[in-house]
Amino acid sequence: MRQKRSISFKHIFSLILLISLGFSGFSQNWKYYRHEVSAVVGGTNFLGELGGNDELTPKFYHSDFDFKATRPSFGLGYGFKIHKKMNLRLNLLYAYVSGDDQYTENIYRAVRNLSFRSTIYEVSIQYEYYWLKVKTGASYYKPKCIKSPFFSNVAGYFYAVGGGIYFNPQAQYNGSWVDLAPLNTEGQGLPDGNGGTIPDYDQYTLVAGGGAGFKYFFSKQLAISVEYGSRFTFSDYIDDVSTVYYDNTALRAAYGDASADLADRNILISNPDFDATSIEGNELIPNLSLTGTNQQRGNPASNDFYMYGTVGVHYKFLKGRSFKPRF
Numbered sequence: 001m002r003q004k005r006s007i008s009f010k011h012i013f014s015l016i017l018l019i020s021l022g023f024s025g026f027s028q029n030w031k032y033y034r035h036e037v038s039a040v041v042g043g044t045n046f047l048g049e050l051g052g053n054d055e056l057t058p059k060f061y062h063s064d065f066d067f068k069a070t071r072p073s074f075g076l077g078y079g080f081k082i083h084k085k086m087n088l089r090l091n092l093l094y095a096y097v098s099g100d101d102q103y104t105e106n107i108y109r110a111v112r113n114l115s116f117r118s119t120i121y122e123v124s125i126q127y128e129y130y131w132l133k134v135k136t137g138a139s140y141y142k143p144k145c146i147k148s149p150f151f152s153n154v155a156g157y158f159y160a161v162g163g164g165i166y167f168n169p170q171a172q173y174n175g176s177w178v179d180l181a182p183l184n185t186e187g188q189g190l191p192d193g194n195g196g197t198i199p200d201y202d203q204y205t206l207v208a209g210g211g212a213g214f215k216y217f218f219s220k221q222l223a224i225s226v227e228y229g230s231r232f233t234f235s236d237y238i239d240d241v242s243t244v245y246y247d248n249t250a251l252r253a254a255y256g257d258a259s260a261d262l263a264d265r266n267i268l269i270s271n272p273d274f275d276a277t278s279i280e281g282n283e284l285i286p287n288l289s290l291t292g293t294n295q296q297r298g299n300p301a302s303n304d305f306y307m308y309g310t311v312g313v314h315y316k317f318l319k320g321r322s323f324k325p326r327f
Helices: 009-027 029-033 107-112 248-255 257-263
Strands: 035-047 071-083 086-100 115-132 154-167 170-173 176-179 204-217 222-233 305-317
Touching: 035 086, 035 222, 071 115, 071 305, 086 154, 086 305, 115 204, 154 222, 170 257, 248 257
Parallel strands: none
Antiparallel strands: 035 071, 035 305, 071 086, 086 115, 115 154, 115 170, 154 204, 170 176, 204 222, 222 305
């Protein structure tokens, strides 16, 4: 007679352990796709003293947006996934920024008539949080309301970023682009009127900001992205404009004609017949004294700001083999 075999606690424990290991293997699948490289291209827009919209006092950074000042940007990145919903990315970005008072109908900026361009070299670290989770295994984490196969391949994320940049403002002078920092257009290196000397500005500064993006996955490893991000800087000199006009005669004597001419480009100097009535709502009569010594040239209370809009290609490297539990 055959005896019945009873199921012992040891058998139950072993079964639970095997099932747990299986689900654990699947839940850790993202670790096999930790490393990612990317390339992005897009546009950059600068919000500082020059150009901007027509408001005399913009209410916030983005309200001073000027589409005509948008310039190209390019970048490379290396990402490392630290959690199934979190990623760190090292960015190497190269961008142009520009601003031009001729683009605005703000009468004070139009009379000031300054312009610039600058390259920006950015090195930054980006922390990404995926609220719509990236695909790593057989399925996505997505809201239950999403039924479309297209949206099943989409991942969405928010990010915070911090880093540093190098910039080099330039302006056109006699048909050529010249570096502005060595020209000391706001009197750097000269007496400040209080017994001291106006300091030079650094061409390196820290940046911090954030943004959001979406990725569409063609496979577990290949994706394209659309991303927007902004950068607050700790400098007000990316456009070479920050404080007040320095005595133009002193600039010419100390640093030459280029310094003096580029420091004060009052529209009436190049266009004595400038018609301010063409600017709607203007009640100001332009005159040379508006850009005289100690008149406002920039706004040192507000640092410069720039933003990116990019599209990118991303590739994840597969580490070893995907985990397959064995029973």
